[in-house]
Amino acid sequence: IHLPGRPVSPKVPLLDACGKDGLDQRACSQSKAVTAISAAPQCASAQALVAALVVHSLLEGIGIGAQEKTTTFVSIFLAVGAHKGLAAFALGSNLLQTCGRQMVWKGVLLFGICSPIGIVLGSIMVRNVSGGGVGLLLAMASGTFLYVAVPELLLPAINGSEDSRTVLLLAVLGFA
Numbered sequence: 001i002h003l004p005g006r007p008v009s010p011k012v013p014l015l016d017a018c019g020k021d022g023l024d025q026r027a028c029s030q031s032k033a034v035t036a037i038s039a040a041p042q043c044a045s046a047q048a049l050v051a052a053l054v055v056h057s058l059l060e061g062i063g064i065g066a067q068e069k070t071t072t073f074v075s076i077f078l079a080v081g082a083h084k085g086l087a088a089f090a091l092g093s094n095l096l097q098t099c100g101r102q103m104v105w106k107g108v109l110l111f112g113i114c115s116p117i118g119i120v121l122g123s124i125m126v127r128n129v130s131g132g133g134v135g136l137l138l139a140m141a142s143g144t145f146l147y148v149a150v151p152e153l154l155l156p157a158i159n160g161s162e163d164s165r166t167v168l169l170l171a172v173l174g175f176a
Helices: 014-018 025-065 070-098 101-128 132-159 164-175
Strands: none
Touching (some): 025 070, 025 101
């Protein structure tokens, strides 16, 4: 359904489509339906992002909880805490643009509580698991860090750089 003079886009504010410019009630409800339908895939994508970040957050919490030395625990906890604040801001902004305020509260709250739950689970697991099991827990946590870092940070840096070979070399040296 296309309204004359109006682009079909989720960015069209409903107030403009239904407010002051004199559209009749039918055109207004059609405009709302078009906006809701075109915004649905973006909201589903944001909800998938919430699900991925919840799993990531839970596993990073397990990685923190599995630390046996206090100094290691504190340093990783502070690094993850700084990262989590920025990630929560980005997630909330994405959800607000695509899904609305109610989903922002649900998504950010769920994302926020998963690290503490993971920390508790990790500390319980490390007491009940020995040897290779602890290594597996830490490998899973490290893997999620790499899984998020490579496609989100490293690949755009390589693709967007004029000297991609240097960026790739420095990345390999960083992992070594």
